[in-house]
Amino acid sequence: MQIRALSAIDEIAPARWNALTGTDNPFLRHEFLAALERHGAVSADNGWVPHHLVLEDGDTLVAAAPAYLKGNSWGEFVFDFAWAHAYERNGLDYYPKLIIAVPYSPVNGPRMLINGDYPVEGARQALADGARQVVDALDISSVHWLFANDADMAELEAAGYSRRDGCQYHWRNAGYHDFDDFLGGLNAKKRKNIRRERRRVDEQGLTLRTLHGDEMSPELWTALHGFYVDTFLAHGNRPVITRDCFVELSDQLGDRLVAFVAEADDEPVAAAICLRSDDTLYGRYWGAAAEYDDLHFEACYYQGIEYCIREGMDRFEPGAQGEHKVARGFLPVLTHSAHHLRDDRFQAAVDDFLARERPAVAEYADTLTAEGPYRADVLETLPRG
Template sequence: MTAVRFFSSLANVPALAWDALHDGRNPFVSHAFLHGLEAQGCLREEWGWTPHHATLWEGDLLVAAAPGYLKENSHGEFVFDHAWAHAYAQHGLDYYPKWLGGVPYSPVTGPRLLALDHGHRALLLTSIQDEALRLNLSSAHINFPTPAEDAGFPEGWLPRIDVQYHWRNPGHWRDFDGFLADFDHKHRKNIRQERAKVQRAGVTFRVVHGDDASETDLQVMFGFYLRTFRDYGNSPALTLQFLQHLATSLPRNLVLFLADHQGRTIAGALCLRGGDTLYGRYWGAESALPGLHFETCYYQGIDYCLREGLKIFEPGAQGEHKIARGFLPTFVYSRHWIARPDFSAALAAWSREETLAVRRYARSLQEHTPFKHRD
């Protein structure tokens, strides 16, 4: 008999059982990453993140699970539903709390319904809906599932799409020069000039994995992260302890690109590495040297992917400027179950219109590709 259980902490779920439900190629759904957020002070109650993980058990065997959270706001989700919350408020209804299936602060595509088979996955979704009704929640949401997973959602889970900018190796790029050879002259020249400015300034780069990172490296990178959030007036969610945790628990998944200049580290980008994908997450700098941002955040990552044989580089959400540097528009997905049938019908119509608009936007972006041709 299958039992449904929701947990307020992944400490209550054995790591081996959780990680047996996925192939290990996406570090963001690993027990080490998700539990690390909880244990190292990154999920703060005042920011609206309360762990509420969905699990299915057959006896002592974990057969399905979804990382989930009760949300009192939409902070740190990157799928924007503020208009929905406003619509609820206009009708005198509460949109929050809601249930969110996803990875906090991480707009990266990956598996969300971890299961041994399709039947357990379907039952997991039904259990999430039942839990939302039991708790009198307005809705349940699954953010950034894989395209294959998105295609398997049943009717009633409203689809939404958005656009990010991803680098993909079509298979014939062996090095950075080969990558640039597919660019038109204007964009190829611009990238070479950007890289040359950084080199002429005397900046050198180190690629440091978690198990090679010194305590100083981690502290400096964390300082850059804090500086960036402070510069933009945002509150940093991650802690130094979490970064230290990643370095020890996911040592080869954590990748730091550190820029050194005149004897000190002046900039850095924090990335995570998956099976065939590099995920850019955070960057920061204490210097505004020309070209430093693009070199640290994009070109060093592309170089790394080409050396390591990685096929995809997801540098983070938003940013049309990434197109000129070889990151092309890519659809990302989310699914939404709305408890009230009247609101579900209205939001379904809204989502259809949004989808048409996003697809038009993506087509317009394709006109600005820097490549001479697309394979």
């Protein structure tokens, strides 16, 4: 088997890529990755240069991983700015580095996409080793696997990568019949607060509709993209997804794209844009034309919870960060990444840091869980992880 890199996802046929195990995750579909490249969100100007890894046995695609040469650390959500500064202080180049990740998306899942006709562990080991061979050949600082699932992490740690833990806040479906059933498991104060927030949305004359990608018009996307751009700029962020990129994702992903659209007098005023797999809803983009009391909570959290209950989905991952999510039914979940730095001195320093960081992150998650919104008897029965 040999490993090589692709300079664009379109160098491989969509059907070949999508036939690999793991591409039921919408962020790992060829269509999603290609749209980001085609419309410039992934580009050298934005610090993302495609360098996708493919493992081949003759003409057979054995495995692959979405990979990029990064010229900065923006849009990754596993923060290594301090590592980059340490390199700089010592006169070394941290960038470019190789990352295996989904651009701009802190979503958990497989990073090693495997041909089901080949031994899985052998393919994973070859990818883990192959990524290091790539950074050696390019003479760059490091390789980082971000938000990898447990199976990939086990192989990466066995191959000598260093594990870093982070924390997100996920909602898990305990077989709820409806939203009131979910609320019944919360303590009285949190239950009352959520009902008050939802009532305020109604009192402002706002209604919400759930639309899938194949139900959305180009005209609606023009409005929603404007909300997204204005909101990103207002918070000092750079809106890299173009309107045409959203339209393409809508067309290509169909019902895997879900939008919760808020309307006033039958006109859209805000939206939360999500993607979904069979069992998980992923919150990604939010935008609003104006400030409305508690609309963000309704569109970005409560509509998603209702959708998961209605669709029988297991999990809702609303995005990175935000302790305020805990009060609204989302509990801490540890996330994982794997790192290899070619400079032994810096690898040792990072290992020392991670050995101290991991237990601190675990303690933080345990504390927030214990202080969370669920009744103690309910918390014991909730799906975890």
